[in-house]
Amino acid sequence: MNFLDLANPHQETLIIGKPRKKETPAPTHGRTRLPSSAPRVIGFVGLGAHARGLVPRVAGLLAKRSPVDVITDAPAAWQASSFPLQVLPARGRPGNREKALRYWTIQAHKTGRRIVVDLGQDIGAEELSGMLLGCEEILWTVEPAQSEQSFSLLQATLQAAPGLARRVRLAWVRQPSERVVRRPLSYQVAKPEFQLRLEGDQLRHHDLVRLAHHLNRLSLGLALGGGGARGAAHVGVLRVLEKAGLFVDRLAGTSMGAYIALAYAFGFSCDRILELTVQEFSAPKKWRLLPGGGLAHMAYLYRHGGWRQKCRRYFGQPTFEDLNIPACTVTADLASGRSVACHQGDAIDALLESVNFPGLSRPIIRDGMVLVDGGILNNVPSDVVRDHGANFVVAIDVSGQFKPSFGSYDAATPESQCPTALETLLRVMEVQTRALHTTDSHKPDLVIAPDTTEFGFTDYRRSHEIAERGEAAAEQALPALKTLLAEGGRPAG
Numbered sequence: 001m002n003f004l005d006l007a008n009p010h011q012e013t014l015i016i017g018k019p020r021k022k023e024t025p026a027p028t029h030g031r032t033r034l035p036s037s038a039p040r041v042i043g044f045v046g047l048g049a050h051a052r053g054l055v056p057r058v059a060g061l062l063a064k065r066s067p068v069d070v071i072t073d074a075p076a077a078w079q080a081s082s083f084p085l086q087v088l089p090a091r092g093r094p095g096n097r098e099k100a101l102r103y104w105t106i107q108a109h110k111t112g113r114r115i116v117v118d119l120g121q122d123i124g125a126e127e128l129s130g131m132l133l134g135c136e137e138i139l140w141t142v143e144p145a146q147s148e149q150s151f152s153l154l155q156a157t158l159q160a161a162p163g164l165a166r167r168v169r170l171a172w173v174r175q176p177s178e179r180v181v182r183r184p185l186s187y188q189v190a191k192p193e194f195q196l197r198l199e200g201d202q203l204r205h206h207d208l209v210r211l212a213h214h215l216n217r218l219s220l221g222l223a224l225g226g227g228g229a230r231g232a233a234h235v236g237v238l239r240v241l242e243k244a245g246l247f248v249d250r251l252a253g254t255s256m257g258a259y260i261a262l263a264y265a266f267g268f269s270c271d272r273i274l275e276l277t278v279q280e281f282s283a284p285k286k287w288r289l290l291p292g293g294g295l296a297h298m299a300y301l302y303r304h305g306g307w308r309q310k311c312r313r314y315f316g317q318p319t320f321e322d323l324n325i326p327a328c329t330v331t332a333d334l335a336s337g338r339s340v341a342c343h344q345g346d347a348i349d350a351l352l353e354s355v356n357f358p359g360l361s362r363p364i365i366r367d368g369m370v371l372v373d374g375g376i377l378n379n380v381p382s383d384v385v386r387d388h389g390a391n392f393v394v395a396i397d398v399s400g401q402f403k404p405s406f407g408s409y410d411a412a413t414p415e416s417q418c419p420t421a422l423e424t425l426l427r428v429m430e431v432q433t434r435a436l437h438t439t440d441s442h443k444p445d446l447v448i449a450p451d452t453t454e455f456g457f458t459d460y461r462r463s464h465e466i467a468e469r470g471e472a473a474a475e476q477a478l479p480a481l482k483t484l485l486a487e488g489g490r491p492a493g
Contacts, residue, residue, distance in 0.1 A: 038217040043135030047121035050173045051141035055118045061212035069108045072118035098130040125156035141171045144178045151183040158187040195324040206247040219249040221390025225380035226255025227399030228457035233450040234260040236470025239270045251327040252385035254374040258329040258354035265327040281460035294458030302361030311348045318347045329354040330374035330381045339377040341384045382444035395444035
């Protein structure tokens with residue numbers, strides 16, 4: 001199996017815990033061949049020290065897969081690197097730098113090497129547009145404090161060469177506290193944008209890795225399933241992937257999986273996500289003393305806007321475009337009977353639609369749709385994350401197993417109480433979700449299924465224990481995951 005061919009949804013799915021037929025890997029020599037869609041000539045246009053400084057680091061990641069040549073107007077930034085370097089001449093006769101760049105690009109093409117063109121935003125728009133014409137993809141880096149100047153030059157450059165717009169992507173370099181301020185352009189630039197966050201004075205390594213993945217046309221996606229408190233197992237899986245240096249490029253989540261996906265894509269650490277889950281989702285003691293108090297507390301929060309208040313308190317007003325990692329949430333439309341994937345607009349509104357549990361809350365009506373928890377139709381949305389660009393998909397199923405006991409009923413005790421209506425509804429959804437998942441035609445490449453059977457739907461106080469189950473399942477899956485990625489060329493990182 002080749003990583004470059006993993007977009008085929010009908011290939012073998014590896015489920016941890018089941019035997020897998022051994023295969024003899026094909027021999028590889030040197031670097032892995034790039035997919036034909038990967039750009040060979042990549043332009044970076046930056047303004048500011050951080051924006052200019054990221055290019056050598058990204059070039060280093062690209063060089064792990066194929067040889068790279070560099071053409072730049074700022075050689076000082078490359079002093080510590082060992083790349084073959086061509087320095088653009090100082091401004092002289094009109095067109096001389098464009099001709100030099102075009103000549104070096106042709107020479108590099110002849111050798112099959114990739115070319116990184118590193119340019120500043122202190123070049124006139126007319127000259128800059130001519131220099132970028134040979135670039136197959138252009139990363140226009142923006143620091144929020146200089147966004148007005150940067151967007152003004154971008155607008156003028158696109159006016160000089162409108163055909164560049166479909167090749168330009170925005171890459172925001174910012175502190176976590178800085179907000180992205182998009183300014184109007186007369187031309188529609190390419191998607192997705194990239195969010196490159198600073199930790200102190202350094203760019204986060206995994207944001208640069210995701211950018212390199214994109215330029216190599218590789219994308220590792222996670223589909224996070226719903227399951228109430230058992231969704232904390234997703235955090236354990238994310239921890240293991242981070243420690244192994246496997247950084248996720250895309251996320252899709254349903255219900256509790258949508259909450260974990262958005263919190264992680266927003267930039268919260270795994271520890272912070274667990275802290276908030278225990279703090280904000282757990283029922284207070286006065287509720288826990290009541291029969292079925294956990295579900296009653298959740299219903300109270302739904303009916304009185306509690307979930308919205310909690311989400312706004314910690315997330316604010318983010319759109320999907322503000323997220324560090326591209327993410328989708330999944331909800332279900334009762335009017336059409338279809339699953340709905342949200343990836344644009346207000347991210348918190350989409351999250352509240354995805355976790356809108358029937359019976360505990362009223363449906364949310366929007367744009368002619370009647371929206372409830374996405375788990376009734378698509379609880380582990382591997383098809384969604386693949387449809388949005390991932391060519392390698394890992395599904396995390398936290399609710400595929402359950403005990404014969406539920407609510408106030410215990411199968412081992414014949415005289416046990418009959419479950420309540422809410423407990424019964426919850427169980428119906430669990431059984432339905434399991435049946436849907438086993439017949440899912442949109443197969444992921446790997447399924448990680450943590451054993452969460454001993455935890456209840458509202459056991460949020462035990463989130464740290466549940467996360468440990470996710471870690472154990474991910475550790476077990478890690479060798480298989482690394483093997484599958486290596487067979488097709490492991491992403492840069």
